Amino acid sequence: MSDSLRFSARQRLKKRDEFQRVFREGKIASDDVLVIHAIWADESEPCGPQNSEAWADQRAFASVTRIGLSIPKKVGSAPVRNRWKRLIREAFRLSQHELPGGLHLVIRPRKGAIPELRRIQASLNRLVPKLHRKLRNRRVDHPRR
RNA sequence: UUGGUUGACCAGACGGUCGCUGCUGCCUUGCGCAGGAGAGGAAAGUCCGGGCUUCACAGGGCAGGACGGUCGGUAACGCCGACCCGCUGCAAGGCGAGGGAAAGUGCCGCAGAAAAGAUACCGCCGAACGGCCGGUCGGCUGCUGAGGAGAGUUCGUAAGCGCGGGUGACAGCCAAGAUAGAACGGAAUUUGUCUCCGACUCCAUUGCUUCGGGGGCAGCUCUCCGAGCCCAUGAAUAAUCCGGGCUAGGCUCCUCAACAGCCGAUCGGUGCGUGGUAAGGGUGAAAUGGUGAGGUAAGAGCUCACCAGCGAUCAGGGUGACUUGAUCGGCUUGGUAAACCCCGUCCGAAGCAAGAUCAAACAGAGGGCAGUUUCGCUCCGGCGGAUGCGACUUGCACCGGUCGCCACGACCUUCGGGUAGAUCGCUCGAGUUCGCAAGUAAUUGCGAAUCUAGAUAAAUGACCGUCGAAGCUGGGCAAGAGUCAAGCGCUCUUGCCCGGUGGGACAGAACCCGGCUUAUCGGUCGACCAACGCG
């Protein structure tokens, strides 16, 4: 993983199944700006032929933290929703190296919050490590999963 | 200068750093590099119209929906332009679902005489017919009075006369009545006086008296009969009968006067019945043309003049909606169709999550694997036809068309459809810019140049710097006003300069296009109008 601040397409959640699984099985953490759902990334890739090259690729792929955004219409009109999405992406892009890897996150704004880059960045840096600890504890409790 | 109307345009600018999504190029094919591109006037609402796609499509009908001045523009429109008409604004301008109410139906609350049929209510009138009241005139009848004429005031008989009723053309006939007779019928009553004649006595004369008769004058005209009413009485009433009582009238005719009644004519009144009228009724959003004159019993388009409005004809202008003028006509027709409805025009349905290609998983179908309602043929493997039922045919029905018609399970194989997913559709198009031409314009034609977002858990962003309009604020200068006798000073207003602050509305493409509607901080430019001032 380089030090670049890129935010490419493979760092995003795109499939409907992935969103469903995060919402159904993930842990939740929130403050007054964001609400974040999280789950381990490698559990989302259970099957597939395990030839060596693709497997390594899968492992590398799974070590990357990916995010998805869920901005409901209640937040506001289309420009407001677009601004939320862009600011959350920007915040993740700028601080992606400080965050733990191997997670799938779905981020949504708290109702009534104001979209502002600094507050989103601070909230992200506070909530994601917290979720990471939660998930690691659960993995210790149930190692076979 | 102030206030306003209208059209077009802009939608913070520049630079730097880190990113995102396509495209192109390159290589060492990556956890790439480089280049260049990347939201709007409304991208919005999804209200119309079209392209495109799939389905349906023999035909016509019904239903449903939309639209509605005229001409033009357009691929098309519910859009646009020009014009007409109406409303509105001092004006520039703005607004108009702007066909039909004399095809029909419905509705028009309250108020009001009446809300659409023309009449009815109040009112007005007294013309016409009738009623009532009054006056005048005429006729008839009655009564009273006056005058005149006549009759009765002895009895009886006979014949006859006269009145009324029925029938009948008349003559006549019939019946029977008496308020048609004191009157030419019957009964009763029946005065006074004068005069004449006659009689009575033995005779004569005269006178008187009496009686009878005739006449004159005066007086009188009763009663019975017959009419009406009341009381009492006996049987329920009434009538009759009995008893009692009261009232009026009375001979006839003629004339005159007064009065009364009836009839007729006429005049006046009343407005009672039949009538005439729609001028007036002040209510309402809306009231059956308006003004004036004539006319009338009173009135009325009843008549006339002018005006408004409707219709027709002719002429002028315009492609047309329409408009101008002249003549004529019936004399006047409520509103509402964004109520039903009628007329005219248009509309097949669904939509890029359309649709096309590839295609995991799961389910499914055929074959391995026999058997079908009926008829015909048959080489017995099948083939062809018919009927019925069911399903589908994308609003409905008919017609037409297509498909299916014994079941269960395992395995193998094949197959099509097709979900997740992927690719295409996907951005070269009624495209954009410029020029010329046609046209008042919308718009169109020609030529040249040019390619200008294409995402799909969904890009177009973040940060920094400089500049930057309005607004707020501090200072300075100038002008004006107030305060003051005046000046300075102070306060207020306006303009200019400098500094600080401020730091941008509505809003995010999702197949494309033409419109409409809605949202929007502000700014730029043009045209025009009104008022005021100056020249």
Next chain:
RNA sequence: UGCCCGAUAGUGUAAUUGGCAACACGACAGAUUCUGACUCUGUUAUUCUAGGUUCAAGUCCUAGUCGGGCAG
């Protein structure tokens, strides 16, 4: 993306073919009571917004706002 429905006092609902916006529960005020409750009387509406048609609009038409639902 397409389609459908709704909005009326504080709350829940009515209002026929366009003609005085009604009912219940609340709230408030008054009466009754020594006081409270009960009871009685009264008050309480920009009919979501704007525009239009009409003499007259909750109702009809147009545009918008908000809410709810359905299909794939």
